[in-house]
Amino acid sequence: MATRTRRSQRRTEALSRERIVEAAIELLDAAGEGGLTFRALSERLATGPGAIYWHVENKGELLDAVTDAVVADAVAGGVSGVASGATGAGGAGGEASGAAEAAEAAGAVGAVGVGGLPGAARDGIQAVALGLFDAIEEHPWLATQLATQLSRSPWGTVAPRLFESIGRQVRALGVPEDSWFTATSALMHYILGAAGQNAANSASSRALPPDVDRDQFLDTVSTAWEELDPDEYPFTRSLAPQLRGHDDREQFLAGITLILAGITVVHPPAG
Amino acid sequence: MATRTRRSQRRTEALSRERIVEAAIELLDAAGEGGLTFRALSERLATGPGAIYWHVENKGELLDAVTDAVVADAVAGGVSGVASGATGAGGAGGEASGAAEAAEAAGAVGAVGVGGLPGAARDGIQAVALGLFDAIEEHPWLATQLATQLSRSPWGTVAPRLFESIGRQVRALGVPEDSWFTATSALMHYILGAAGQNAANSASSRALPPDVDRDQFLDTVSTAWEELDPDEYPFTRSLAPQLRGHDDREQFLAGITLILAGITVVHPPAG
DNA sequence: ACCTGAACACCGTTCAAGT
DNA sequence: ACCTGAACACCGTTCAAGT
Numbered sequence: 001m002a003t004r005t006r007r008s009q010r011r012t013e014a015l016s017r018e019r020i021v022e023a024a025i026e027l028l029d030a031a032g033e034g035g036l037t038f039r040a041l042s043e044r045l046a047t048g049p050g051a052i053y054w055h056v057e058n059k060g061e062l063l064d065a066v067t068d069a070v071v072a073d074a075v076a077g078g079v080s081g082v083a084s085g086a087t088g089a090g091g092a093g094g095e096a097s098g099a100a101e102a103a104e105a106a107g108a109v110g111a112v113g114v115g116g117l118p119g120a121a122r123d124g125i126q127a128v129a130l131g132l133f134d135a136i137e138e139h140p141w142l143a144t145q146l147a148t149q150l151s152r153s154p155w156g157t158v159a160p161r162l163f164e165s166i167g168r169q170v171r172a173l174g175v176p177e178d179s180w181f182t183a184t185s186a187l188m189h190y191i192l193g194a195a196g197q198n199a200a201n202s203a204s205s206r207a208l209p210p211d212v213d214r215d216q217f218l219d220t221v222s223t224a225w226e227e228l229d230p231d232e233y234p235f236t237r238s239l240a241p242q243l244r245g246h247d248d249r250e251q252f253l254a255g256i257t258l259i260l261a262g263i264t265v266v267h268p269p270a271g
Numbered sequence: 272m273a274t275r276t277r278r279s280q281r282r283t284e285a286l287s288r289e290r291i292v293e294a295a296i297e298l299l300d301a302a303g304e305g306g307l308t309f310r311a312l313s314e315r316l317a318t319g320p321g322a323i324y325w326h327v328e329n330k331g332e333l334l335d336a337v338t339d340a341v342v343a344d345a346v347a348g349g350v351s352g353v354a355s356g357a358t359g360a361g362g363a364g365g366e367a368s369g370a371a372e373a374a375e376a377a378g379a380v381g382a383v384g385v386g387g388l389p390g391a392a393r394d395g396i397q398a399v400a401l402g403l404f405d406a407i408e409e410h411p412w413l414a415t416q417l418a419t420q421l422s423r424s425p426w427g428t429v430a431p432r433l434f435e436s437i438g439r440q441v442r443a444l445g446v447p448e449d450s451w452f453t454a455t456s457a458l459m460h461y462i463l464g465a466a467g468q469n470a471a472n473s474a475s476s477r478a479l480p481p482d483v484d485r486d487q488f489l490d491t492v493s494t495a496w497e498e499l500d501p502d503e504y505p506f507t508r509s510l511a512p513q514l515r516g517h518d519d520r521e522q523f524l525a526g527i528t529l530i531l532a533g534i535t536v537v538h539p540p541a542g
Numbered sequence: 543a544c545c546t547g548a549a550c551a552c553c554g555t556t557c558a559a560g561t
Numbered sequence: 562a563c564c565t566g567a568a569c570a571c572c573g574t575t576c577a578a579g580t
Contacts, residue, residue, distance in 0.1 A: 015564080038554060048565045050556075055563095059554065140422070147418035150468050151411070155492040159468075160499055160507045167506040180506075181513045185465070186526035190457065193464030197421050197430075221426040228431055235438040235451075236431045242452045255457035262533025286545080309573060319546045321575075326544095330573065 015047060017055045017065070024066050028141045036063075067145045068157045074135035075128060075165040121172035122260060128165050129191050129256055133249070136195045143196035150192070162188055173260075174269030183263045190259055198248045218244055286318060288326045288336070295337050299412045307334075338416045339428045345406035346399060346436040392443035393531060396458065399436045400527055404466045404520070414467035421463070433459055444531075445540030454534045461530055469519045489515055 013019065023044050027035045038049045038059070045052075056062045136142045149158055167184040175183050225233075225240035284290065294315050298306045309320045309330070316323075327333045407413045420429055438455040446454050496504075496511035 037552085039552085048567095049554085050566065051564050053555070143422040144415065144419050147467050148415050151414040154468060155495045160496065160504055163510075164504050164507045167510070171506060178513075181510050181517070182522065182525045182529070184510075185522060186461065186529050189464035189468060189526060190461045190530075191464070192468070193460035193462070194456070196418050197425060197460060197463070224426045225431065233431055233435050235442060236435045239434075239438070239452050239455075242449075246452070251453065251456060254453045255460060258453070258457050258533040258537055259461075259530055260533070261536045262529040262531070265532045265536050266529055308571085310571085319548095320573085321547070322545050324574070 015045060015051055015055060019045065020052055020055055020062070021065050021069050024062055025070065025139070028066065029139055033141050033144065063145060064149055064153075064156065064158075067142065067149050068161070070135055070139055070142055071132075071146070071158050071161055074131045075161055076131075118173060121169050121174075124169040124172060125166065125187065125260065126253060126256060128169060129187075129195075129252070130249075132162075132191055133195045133198070133252055136198070146192060147196060162192075166191070170263075173263065175263060175267050176270045179263075179267035183267060186263070187256070187259055190255055194252050194255055198252060215245065218246065286316060286322055286326060290316065291323055291326055291333070292336050292340050295333055296341065296410070299337070300410060304412050304415065334416060335420055335424075335427065335429075338413065338420050339432070341406055341410055341413055342403075342417070342429050342432055345402045346432055347402075389444060392440050392445075395440040395443060396437065396531065397524060397527060399440060400458075400462050400466075400523070401520075403433075403462055404469070404523055407466045407469070417463060418467060433463075437462070441534075444534065446534060446538050447541040450534075450538035454538060457530055457534070458527070461526055465523050465526055469523060486516070489517065 020041070023041055024036055027037075027040055027044065036059075038052055042049045042052060052062075056065070136146075146158070149156055163184060166187050167180060170180055170183045170187065173183075222240045222243040225236055225243065228237055230237060291312065294312055295307055298308075298311055298315065307330075309323055313320045313323060323333075327336070407417075417429070420427055434455060437458050438451060441451055441454045441458065444454075493511045493514040496507055496514065499508050501508060
């Protein structure tokens, strides 16, 4: 994980907004939200704290830029002809992500057939959803950051990006036009909520054999649920066993299937 | 809004975890996340910064306690026989909230009939959902805080609280047992995502005539969407008009209706 | 047991000064 | 135009000292 890290920036390269965003992502990935500091950032960029302020308004704007860059990379492939890497900041974290690659994964998971839905559109929605899911898995800080930015400024760049890439697939489903907004919103909100919550599971199992630690984690949560007050939490307790060995990704897609089914029932295709 | 604020705490009352949480909520409501400071908190409580550390581990734990208290109040009425106010911290922000009162509001909004669903269970889900929706509207900082805590520690107290109150209603719908987890998760994730995002709209219109500013806000966002790049955002641009004059609450409930419909289609009642 | 308040380490941000 | 780095105001947290 540290093998490819640029030890110290070449002093010859000029400072730029892009390089700052890239370095910020590296810091966030390595040490979480607390790891992003103007001092740590300037040290990594071999400059002074003040220099960063020439390229970036303040820390809030930097976090917005960072979030936007990662989201843009995550939904790339669905939003326009320009493939992943368009922002120049996505390569910082690790393996390539993006909706295009996620589409294959979506096909591999045996999704429940829903009836009259165009299969391509359904795969497209899963691809976008998994693109975001994977991005949060790779950058756990993204979950909180997404919530912060979306609730602070829904008119920002991130919301339209998500709305556009999800909405196109909704349109492709044949949903009647006056239901586009409702259907797209519902999907977007579910995806954000679910991806955000599931981030913790993978955040706790970093740089470890993926399955071993995951099972251990679920076991801990499951046990905690079993120890809840029987009077106050009978339902949650009864579901604790089901938690053990459940698959986040599968669960996530099951939710999407649910919503897609609801869309086709409440807003049947016009054609 | 400032009329009922306790000017300075009576020195006679002993410091307690509950009073600290209550004061923290007041600070968050008044000045947002940046307003909660151990110095501001100790000033309001007429004590020193160090005193707080005797009752609370650190700032993170304080935020967890604050979040838990507000959520407990929001879902009160659905989770057990104990009515709202059980935590002693809910009365800090303003008017009473809670799922019980929200149930009436749910009935007032003309929800789309979905078919074979037991009406009471459907109302119950709407009540829980609106209880959380209102809590975030009243405490905008809750959206980010919820995301932070849930993604950091899903084994905490907040997740079971939400899961329990939503899950009971799912069970009441007649959903077969082996689908409880999927259905409850989907609803919970949607509610968290949607309520969080919609918080911004109301956050920008505080202490102002509710409708005037809301319309103005939607107008701003709508205009911003219309000015997006036509090549990159054709879908989002086409929906900009639909944004003007749309009702957050109605939209929120429409999403719930969608998911409930999906649940009954994919997981039909066993009976 | 509970509280005080000075002190420490650290942070975001500014800005006169440099090139 | 772009960068430097000391300085400022502020923050979370600690801890010896009090009652």
